[in-house]
Amino acid sequence: MTNLADLPLFHTLLDNTQITSREMGRYIAYVAVPCRDLDEAQAWYCEVIGAQAVRKLKDRVTFSVGGVL
DSSP states (O other): OOOGGGSTTHHHHTOOOOOOGGGTTOSOOOOOOOOSOHHHHHHHIIIIIOOEEEEEOSSOEEEEBTTBO
């Protein structure tokens, strides 16, 4: 299995550097991914990706990945 940290651009995707006004609008605010089983998806994101579940509602889970919420 590939280590995500070895993938190109992985560390830049999780960069928490403050965005300047010139760069505004050039970042991903959030990603919504549909799934068939919320508990299974939560386990995968936490165990495989290393995300931390920070909020779980009946229809979604919010994750923090690499300290980025």
